[in-house]
Amino acid sequence: MKILRARLLSLTLDLFLWAYLLYSGFTLYYLAELWTPWRPEEKLVWPALSPWEWAVVIVGIVEVVLLTRSFGPSLGQRVLGVHLVGEGGARPTLAQSLAHFGFSHLELLLLGGGIWLNPQTPWHERCIGLRFEPLPPPESAVRRPPWYRTIYGLTALLLVAMTLALGWRLTEVDLQKLIRSASKSLRIWRGLIHPSFQYLVQPDPRIKLSFLDGLVQSLYMALLATVAGIIVAFPLSFAGARNIAARSSLGWLFYSLTRGFFNVFRAVESVFWASIFAIWVGFGPFAGAMALFIHTLAALGKLFSEQVEHIDPGPVEALTATGANLFQVLRYAVVPQVIPQFLAFSLYRWDINLRMATVVALVGGGGIGQLLFEYKDDLQWNLVGGVIILFMITVWIMDYVSGWVREKIV
Amino acid sequence: MRKGGAGSAPPFSMPHLVVENLTKIYERGKIRALSNVSFSVEKGEFLVLIGLSGSGKSTLLRCINRLVEPTSGRIFLNGVELTKLSPRAMRRMRRKIGMVFQQFNLVKRATVLQNVLAGRLGYNPTIPTLLGRFPKEDIRRAQVCLERVGLLDKMYVRADQLSGGQQQRVGIARALMQEPELLLADEPVSALDPATSHSVMQYIEQINKEDGVTVIASLHFLSLARRYGQRIIALKAGEKVFDGKPGEIDDRKFKEIYGEEAEEVEVR
Numbered sequence: 105m106k107i108l109r110a111r112l113l114s115l116t117l118d119l120f121l122w123a124y125l126l127y128s129g130f131t132l133y134y135l136a137e138l139w140t141p142w143r144p145e146e147k148l149v150w151p152a153l154s155p156w157e158w159a160v161v162i163v164g165i166v167e168v169v170l171l172t173r174s175f176g177p178s179l180g181q182r183v184l185g186v187h188l189v190g191e192g193g194a195r196p197t198l199a200q201s202l203a204h205f206g207f208s209h210l211e212l213l214l215l216g217g218g219i220w221l222n223p224q225t226p227w228h229e230r231c232i233g234l235r236f237e238p239l240p241p242p243e244s245a246v247r248r249p250p251w252y253r254t255i256y257g258l259t260a261l262l263l264v265a266m267t268l269a270l271g272w273r274l275t276e277v278d279l280q281k282l283i284r285s286a287s288k289s290l291r292i293w294r295g296l297i298h299p300s301f302q303y304l305v306q307p308d309p310r311i312k313l314s315f316l317d318g319l320v321q322s323l324y325m326a327l328l329a330t331v332a333g334i335i336v337a338f339p340l341s342f343a344g345a346r347n348i349a350a351r352s353s354l355g356w357l358f359y360s361l362t363r364g365f366f367n368v369f370r371a372v373e374s375v376f377w378a379s380i381f382a383i384w385v386g387f388g389p390f391a392g393a394m395a396l397f398i399h400t401l402a403a404l405g406k407l408f409s410e411q412v413e414h415i416d417p418g419p420v421e422a423l424t425a426t427g428a429n430l431f432q433v434l435r436y437a438v439v440p441q442v443i444p445q446f447l448a449f450s451l452y453r454w455d456i457n458l459r460m461a462t463v464v465a466l467v468g469g470g471g472i473g474q475l476l477f478e479y480k481d482d483l484q485w486n487l488v489g490g491v492i493i494l495f496m497i498t499v500w501i502m503d504y505v506s507g508w509v510r511e512k513i514v
Numbered sequence: 515m516r517k518g519g520a521g522s523a524p525p526f527s528m529p530h531l532v533v534e535n536l537t538k539i540y541e542r543g544k545i546r547a548l549s550n551v552s553f554s555v556e557k558g559e560f561l562v563l564i565g566l567s568g569s570g571k572s573t574l575l576r577c578i579n580r581l582v583e584p585t586s587g588r589i590f591l592n593g594v595e596l597t598k599l600s601p602r603a604m605r606r607m608r609r610k611i612g613m614v615f616q617q618f619n620l621v622k623r624a625t626v627l628q629n630v631l632a633g634r635l636g637y638n639p640t641i642p643t644l645l646g647r648f649p650k651e652d653i654r655r656a657q658v659c660l661e662r663v664g665l666l667d668k669m670y671v672r673a674d675q676l677s678g679g680q681q682q683r684v685g686i687a688r689a690l691m692q693e694p695e696l697l698l699a700d701e702p703v704s705a706l707d708p709a710t711s712h713s714v715m716q717y718i719e720q721i722n723k724e725d726g727v728t729v730i731a732s733l734h735f736l737s738l739a740r741r742y743g744q745r746i747i748a749l750k751a752g753e754k755v756f757d758g759k760p761g762e763i764d765d766r767k768f769k770e771i772y773g774e775e776a777e778e779v780e781v782r
Binding site for chain 1: 579581605606607608609611612613615617618619620621622623624628632633634635636637640643644685688689691692698
């Protein structure tokens with residue numbers, strides 16, 4: 105059964121692998137504008153091939169897969185830890201591999217007839233003298249060839265190379281442009297190294313906010329969002345810990361819902377929440393704080409839950425045995441074990457929130473970020489420089505202080 | 515005395531603890547940890563459980579206070595059927611059953627006093643205890659219990675600053691806080707060196723003798739079992755293979771319990 109599963113899974117894996125390699129190859133070829141059978145207005149589209157072209161592609165993939173599977177472990181076989189071996193674990197000879205390649209086609213036409221009946225030694229492998237076996241464990245004395253001389257190693261190399269190349273093209277990386285157009289950014293750099301603190305204390309008459317006003321607003325916005333997030337995440341973290349919550353089937357439901365909530369709300373970035381809240385409660389720091397709060401709650405909830413899951417279960421058992429109820433057990437056996445980590449995570453989160461507080465301003469979150477984006481849009485680079493320097497100093501101080509505090513408590 | 519208990523009152527005096535046909539099968543792996551174990555314990559008895567690791571000693575002890583839910587069988591304490599109690603009633607009952615653990619199971623970051631006071635949680639209402647408040651008399655009681663185990667001067671020391679033997683004595687003090695009728699000790703000395711083992715066992719013996727607390731202790735070494743046990747029950751692969759006086763375990767019996775290759779080791 106295990107062998108059959110490994111056979112089918114590795115075959116599926118190999119098929120997907122080579123289909124992906126072929127597809128990325130085509131895409132690269134197209135993006136290099138060497139060949140354009142694709143719809144030209146889109147980059148990644150289903151290739152518009154005629155039926156017989158499709159047939160060629162599919163047969164090609166199957167042939168390559170059969171070939172790699174006959175000559176030494178393919179990547180799929182390697183991943184699932186199986187391979188083809190001869191008598192006494194010997195490596196298949198060239199003749200055996202060729203014969204296996206040929207017979208595989210027959211087996212394929214029979215829809216894998218022999219494999220269903222005898223997954224380990226189906227007829228076509230038995231008559232060549234090969235068998236399908238789990239790989240020897242790594243601690244066994246069998247010498248393995250270096251990866252670059254195996255089919256699976258080369259396939260993996262090809263996979264990595266193709267993926268990186270495709271990534272490079274799709275990201276439209278253009279180093280020439282980066283260097284050639286460097287002069288365009290010169291104005292910005294000049295502004296940044298000649299920062300203006302004109303509105304440090306005195307409010308900018310147009311935005312009605314001074315640098316310090318914005319900074320203080322951001323600091324408190326981050327602080328409030330962090331504290332509110334901690335207050336809600338703390339009790340929820342016990343519900344989201346498998347060892348505490350998931351003891352009964354009702355508990356399982358509760359646990360899964362809590363964890364699901366954390367994962368979903370964490371996956372959505374603060375910026376997105378900010379744009380929702382900017383419409384909901386209007387532009388300004390409140391929208392930003394709400395966005396940071398939601399994200400903090402979900403992120404801290406998950407981190408806290410994981411800490412609760414890693415506690416020493418001994419004290420929980422001991423206090424349960426004294427007749428304490430669930431809340432008492434949590435308070436006396438769990439909380440003392442997780443408090444230092446909770447504090448460290450909370451401080452770290454405040455750091456993140458302070459930085460995020462500028463970003464949520466992009467979509468109307470208020471605070472110092474609002475100044476940053478207003479000045480950027482007006483191309484007032486000296487003022488942008490001033491804001492950035494002020495903000496950098498603040499973040500440095502915060503980083504230093506919270507790092508020091510974290511060191512003290514853990 | 516019995517609140518919310520579903521047990522039926524016994525017509526005549528029953529032993530302190532009765533275990534009837536206790537079976538535990540762990541669902542994962544379908545391991546049969548205990549099969550059909552029956553025995554009873556008189557009030558004030560010192561019973562020792564012996565057997566190899568994995569023979570079911572820990573499971574048996576944890577079935578008694580239902581930290582582990584038995585698959586079948588019945589357990590009576592003072593005639594009350596524990597196996598029938600609601601979770602709430604079982605919590606009340608657990609207050610009278612102290613437990614001492616192999617790994618001490620103290621909260622390491624908390625002080626000795628906090629650890630000992632935790633033994634009193636079941637007697638106190640939830641809200642004040644969540645705020646960390648205990649009645650004055652509980653704090654006095656904690657001092658008395660710590661004095662009994664000779665650790666009064668360590669009251670405000672963090673638990674992880676203590677040696678193994680001291681930590682186990684804190685564990686005993688925590689159990690004493692419950693004013694238990696029954697004390698379950700799960701390998702209380704196997705994490706300790708021989709000299710400390712005896713000191714800890716003597717504290718347990720003292721509680722048994724002076725307070726009349728029934729003790730059920732699982733022990734690794736037969737020599738310790740012989741020294742402290744009034745009666746010994748041996749488990750092998752979840753089954754009871756011996757029940758009698760320590761003196762009745764001869765060479766043949768020993769080999770039956772521990773296997774043919776075993777050799778008796780003395781702990782002095």
